[in-house]
Amino acid sequence: MIRRLTAEDHQQLFSFLQQDPSFNLFIIGDIESFGYDADFQDVWGQFDDAGSLIAVLLRYYDSYISYAPGDFDADGFARLIGETARTLTIELSGKEEIARQFEGRLALGTKRTLYFCECRTDEYARQQIGAFSIKKAGLADVDRIVDLRRRIPEFDTRPTARDMLVKGMETNSARTYYIEQDGKMVAAASTTAENSLSAMIVGVCTDPEHRGKGYASAIVAKLVYDLLAEGKMPCLFYDNPDAGRIYHRLGFRDIGLWAMYR
Missing domain, CATH: 3.40.630.30 (Gcn5-related N-acetyltransferase (GNAT))
Known part of the structure; x- marks a missing residue:
């Protein structure tokens, strides 16, 4: 199940993000700075059947970042991005092995790969x-x-x-x-x-x-x-x-x- 996250999910979300604080610094920073109710920012989470968080997607203005330590619903996240994006070419970033799963699912911009x-x-x-x-x-x-x-x-x-x-x-x-x-x-x-x-x-x-x-x-x-x-x-x-x-x-x-x- 994928749903939008709110302040009530904060503790569970941060416990999840702290598994990989360096790669999640943009998501952590945006949430700490702007919270869950800003009109330019949305946070969604995917949960397993036991209610555990297994993946996160953040929209900051027209840019998206995703994180998942394992398998996740890339099709579901891609649909969310398609429904909320205001530009024809999608700006997306993230850990390379996660971000590349959106290739072929979205009209992405030019890819640049960097050492982290x-x-x-x-x-x-x-x-x-x-x-x-x-x-x-x-x-x-x-x-x-x-x-x-x-x-x-x-x-x-x-x-x-x-x-x-x-x-x-x-x-x-x-x-x-x-x-x-x-x-x-x-x-x-x-x-x-x-x-x-x-x-x-x-x-x-x-x-x-x-x-x-x-x-x-x-x-x-x-x-x-x-x-x-x-x-x-x-x-x-x-x-x-x-x-x-x-x-x-x-x-x-x-x-x-x-x-x-x-």
């Missing part, structure tokens, strides 16, 4: 912090962050980037640390989907004129150190082997693959 990793130790991060003055951004710095990202050729800075940064800071579900030189922001890294258990590190970038100085590594190390001190598991995606080697030196370890259809 987490960091359980600050042993290596502690060696990196302290070399530079790293600052935490506030609302007054949002335009500077967007401007830095737009100077990075590899970055696809969406029109909604500014609003998302503001919302993240206002809800304490995101933060950005940065380094500046002569009053100019030259490197930064952010979190997103911060929740009580984990956080995703995103937007790691350095101005092309200031690369090779260790700025980005130091900022990520500072994020790792602070997040772990707060009891939150730092996670991140990468698909560039060079970036992967840098993250591995900071203590990150690959735990699987993440698929995104956009």
Whole structure:
């Protein structure tokens, strides 16, 4: 049986999601931030005959994330997505072995597969912090962050980037640390989907004129150190082997693959 979840299901849902807190950080973060009654968010659950939760599907605006540790009703979830989607091409993401089950069932966007990793130790991060003055951004710095990202050729800075940064800071579900030189922001890294258990590190970038100085590594190390001190598991995606080697030196370890259809 699949049905929409409410606040009455919260305890059972979170016990279920905590089986895999890193891969479920987006679902956990969205529910902790926006609950079950927001008009832009829906949460559905599939239950077995004994009433145990076996799969979850979340809609956040026009994007969907699913999670199931075993077999689940992909046809049923696909029907729900088809009934609620407001776009012709479906945006969907999740653990690769789960997300790929929607291929052929929905008109999905272009697939991108990324390595998913987490960091359980600050042993290596502690060696990196302290070399530079790293600052935490506030609302007054949002335009500077967007401007830095737009100077990075590899970055696809969406029109909604500014609003998302503001919302993240206002809800304490995101933060950005940065380094500046002569009053100019030259490197930064952010979190997103911060929740009580984990956080995703995103937007790691350095101005092309200031690369090779260790700025980005130091900022990520500072994020790792602070997040772990707060009891939150730092996670991140990468698909560039060079970036992967840098993250591995900071203590990150690959735990699987993440698929995104956009």
